[in-house]
Amino acid sequence: MNSPVLEKPTRQNSVLLYNLTWDALERLDVELEGTGARLIYLDGFLEITAPFFEEHEEPKCTVSRLIEAFMRERGIRFYIRGSTTLGKRKDGARREPDESYSLGTKKPIPDLVLEITVTSGGISKLEIYKRLKVPEVWFWEDGTISAYCLQENGYERVAQSSLLPDLDLVVLAQYSRMADQYDAVNEFTQVIRGM
Template identity: 65%
Template sequence: MVVAISKAGVITGGAFLSNVTWETLEKLDADLVGTGARLTYLDGYLEIMAPLSEAHEEPKSTLGQLLEIYMRMRNIRFYGRGSTTIGIKELGARKEPDESYCLGTRKSVPDLATEVTVTSGGIDTLEIYRRVGVQEVWFWEDGVISVYCLRPTGYELVSKSELLADLDLRSIEFYSRMADQYDAVNAFMRSL
């Protein structure tokens, strides 16, 4: 697809580009400020995503609220980093997680990143997170959470979170699928 920007500065499409230098990435990033575009970069490949839809943003927000309520109610110290861009030129990788958290203390690299998948892209997201050193990555797709934990050889798909070992993922999935976000968060809070 081709990226098109309207006179109002709104992106109307997405793109997957190859042979993109880090300098070009930085220029595009500056040019697209305020458009809502999200840039993902790995080894010369660049994916530009148009502003995120309600189908993406609502479950992202719900999942984030559920996680934060769980951590607060269990007295787990955390620092939300949101979608702060992670990655540097020397790694050849850059990504904006949907949400990210440092557990225990603030760190330059989050311990946990979450991704809500509505459409699949062409860049290996886990490879970006591996290079950066994110310990755990969660993918939420159609109300199902897949957890990947970083190992010396790469990420391993696991059945439960290692950072939040007592968290019942099936419960988070259930509440994340509820139609009403407010009711879902309150019901989850009562269940704890």
């Protein structure tokens, strides 16, 4: 199977369904409510993933707190969107980001999406976010942050965020790897105050 909507082979903790209508997606969403399963949909492909807990949630929370500390220290108004479901039938795409933020004002589509990658494969997240016109997507994987900015022809990997150009992503990644979240946020806050 060769499809532009799929990345590498699908994950071990997921099921991939083909030729699924939007109506079928909505029915499954209701049936799986409360299970913790995440639904990712693009052009008839549906990936249902089992929840990850500590290996996923801990880095998500740490990176999120670090980003929020930076924005607070810089006086950047932001609104946490969390893992609000993005995408509608007209988009042919749907995804729940791990974390998301609107900067400046509340918006229906967040400015920044954070994805924590603990496994690879499945439906292309960047293809979904491109369709939804999310300006920036950051991936955290094994303590490294990769940032992608939306351009006219799709996402381009960048070394520095367009939304938060003063935030050093290498330093952010360094503090995301600290074992103690509380210490990581405190020490990171001291570092950014000195910048």
